[in-house]
């Protein structure tokens with residue numbers, strides 16, 4: 001129960017959030033607060049409040065989990081949503097993202113959840129000061145809510161609910177790191193929690209421009225058994241000019257993770273969508289060590305907390 005001091009602001013963060021474009025937008029106390037609330041007190045269902053400004057879900061790239069969990073989270077927190085994708089909108093006629101935002105703002109949309117193929121484009125949207133913005137994935141930039149929901153999943157299933165227990169936890173992220181916005185957000189998140197991050201990929205898919213580069217290896221077999229948690233990523237073909245079939249076959253041969261390779265206590269994660277038979281063997285579909293659907297469940301709580309924090 002909220003105490004008197006916390007009162008009505010119980011659901012709000014220490015400092016209310018306006019922009020979540022990057023993990024770097026969160027102070028340490030906001031980060032801890034988001035994780036704590038997601039795990040212990042995610043918002044309860046509220047009646048729709050038509051007086052509140054709507055949440056605009058602007059998805060200019062395909063999405064299943066992220067879009068629907070934001071939409072469900074908005075419903076839980078009593079907000080109306082409008083959904084916009086590139087197809088069928090004026091984006092197809094060349095309208096810019098900033099013009100789109102200005103127009104939606106004029107239609108009483110106050111919070112924008114945006115996925116775009118253009119890395120870094122949301123900084124320009126922030127400069128408009130039109131409302132709150134959450135980055136739901138910008139090209140090869142960042143995907144902060146995915147990394148946060150992954151973190152909450154690890155806290156719950158590997159840390160017994162306590163974030164402090166993650167100090168020294170060994171997390172490996174394997175796959176197409178160069179083009180992964182999830183991995184880039186993790187590159188910023190892991191050192192703040194004290195998680196020992198190792199990244200595993202072919203040399204050609206090594207990240208190029210991360211602020212801090214964690215330990216990298218192209219030898220999955222050398223490191224896999226030492227990890228507490230391993231996260232696989234799909235090959236992001238849509239962000240490559242071409243994918244040579246030999247490159248793809250080499251990746252499967254040297255990097256695909258199979259159930260036999262993981263120990264009993266090791267945990268498996270993936271942000272989805274999974275390409276079974278490529279980064280992960282289909283033997284994992286029903287494997288109890290897989291947290292993939294637990295991540296999806298956690299996404300709903302985490303995004304409800306984030307939307308409440310923006311709801312000021």
Ligand code: NCD
Pocket residue numbers: 065066137143146181182233234236271272273
């Ligand atoms: C990720 C994304 O879109 O960046 N997926 C997700 O949001 N659940 C990862 C991916 O597309 O591979």
